[in-house]
Amino acid sequence: MVKETKLYDLLGVAPTASEAEIKKGYRKMALKYHPDKAGDDPKAADKFKQVSEAYEILSDSNKRAVYDQFGLEYVLHGAPPPPEDGGGGGAGGFPGAGAGGFPGGFQSFSAGGPGGARTFKFTSNGGNPFGGGGGGGFTPTDPMNVFSSGGGGSPFGGMGGMPGGMPGGMPGMSDGYRSSSPTRETPASVYTVKLPLTLEELYSGATKKMKIRRRRTHGQEEKVLQITIKPGWKAGTKITFPGEGDLQPDGRSQDVVFVLDEKKHPVFTRDGNDLKMDLELTLKEALLGFSKIVGTLDGKKIKIEYKQPVQPGLVIKYPGHGMPISKEPGKRGDLSIVVKVTLPTSLTASQKAELEKIL
Template sequence: MSKKDYYDVLGVSKSASKDELKKAYRKLAMKYHPDRNPDDSQAAEKFKELSEAYEILSDDQKRQTYDNFGHEGVNSSFSSSQGAADAFSDIFGDIFSDIFGGSSGGRASSRGADLSYNLEVSLEEAVFGKSLNIEIPSKERCNGLWNRCSYCGGAGVIRQQQGFFSMQQTCPHCRGEGEIHDKNCSKCNGSGFLSNNKKLSVKIPAGVDDGDRIRLSGEGELGRGGNRGDLYISINVKEHSIFERDGRHLYCEVPLDFVDAALGGSIEVPTLVGKAKIKIPSGTQSHKIFRLNGKGIKPLRGGSVGDILVRVIVEVPVNLNTQQKNLLNKFKENMSHENNSPLMSSWLNSAKAFFKNL
């Protein structure tokens, strides 16, 4: 019996595009698939005919041979029921991939693992940003001799047809590579991979904070037929000698001479871009906080620039000589707790009341 024209089998014209072929085959294959038509030998034969036609016409080289020489030119191109399974699996690969999270045909591939790297930066580098060079361990595929895996035929997968579905698993011999490296390779000692160090330039964006992560796409481990994984840079901001950071604000403590605290004046305090002056009112007490607006950090994700909060610590003089002690004693004689030391006066009154009630 002569075979039916492949274009007629799929119900398309001889000028049909690949998309038109795919659409026609999808519709008819779903209709005549044996699992949907149990005990129907005609449907099974029709499905085989459809798969044969699609496999030939979807391949540019086979299609050209068929157009030139007809069925005789492609008789050896399609053989056994495996061809039908392959064609059906390929055309519905996108569906099965969505359902099962894997590919229905072709070599197995897996994305490389992600890597992590802890990068220590200074506060200034975190605030203003900077490009830094790092060096990470890396594996590259050895360019020595690779032989086609005889177990899976180079596909990287072992496929089984189970009713309506074409199931597959990664080849246990080549682990999805489709190739097996020469065990006697002197370059990699048969492992298939070469270990080395890779240098990378990491751009630290201005405003990053301790614990933030920077993702470098494609700089992770080598995949098996798939893309490389990613490299995640974890930022570790070193302790600063002067400032402590809290989000967009900076804090620091500055010693204040007790005379300046009493009489008032101005002092210079540090910022990340230089010095700034703070006016000290007379009678300033220890631990009073002064705010320098807009001298802090511009947040990485937007927002207003933070402030610097300066806590003054009034320093009591030590190692006094005789003359200094005499001057302070004269000063003390002229002191009035009520007028000059309101905190002391309040505390003394509370203490007297407390002891009186004992």
């Protein structure tokens, strides 16, 4: 007789369920609460995580045995076994117990609360108790990973239909999720982070330090990654830090990929290696001429002077005053200044008369 049935209830199965029935129950509940299927249900994500964690325990015979005998509290917090079980094993009293007192080396762990990173975090629950030590585990930041991490292969295996085994198609599933065993062709998991930069930083280059929080075999840890931005790099450029993310169930660690994102600039817009800005003129300046000083992105000053009328839309080009060309050191794109004329919204009768005489 089991101590409690909470995890079985989450999967909708009886405590006497077979491995196949547990897998079937998990598949059904995971599909029900998956964020791609649950719509706007605010509780779906949390329920999905609970269902996935229940499967993590019940699909592993050693973990299930511990849960059946002592309950979830023991699994989560590693409380000492009841005194009537004195028996014949390792440090925790189980036959064949490993260093943490669990069968087969299933070590004790703490279900710590959420750990917030100052800049961003890799996991949604701070310290996922199923991600370290003895295998198993999933990555809450990519819910689809859970379909490849439950011991014994994907719960979607052998169902036919789309590449992930489900008819009708489920977003994000592919042949790569059919087995939890890593192959030579299977790429490492990737965690992608947007890195917003000003146009000045992309022009001159910059160094950014990002503090991350990641899960490793010994638990959560923080690390500072230094990112060097070269002059002229464009939005969409990817900077990869191999193996610097969360430890995955297959023993590898996620690659962390920063993707450069360009912030909107109040004056300049970028087009490849070129820059463009608007020059606002009054009707008087457009007709009688003007002299103006404009600043460039690198802080230099350019004098623009016309003594004759200029047409709206006139483009004044300054070669070599645009963005650095990252693949051609020392070279820059062009700066284009586009003339815009602000027309008056109304004229008096005398102004109209004077204009009619002149025009």
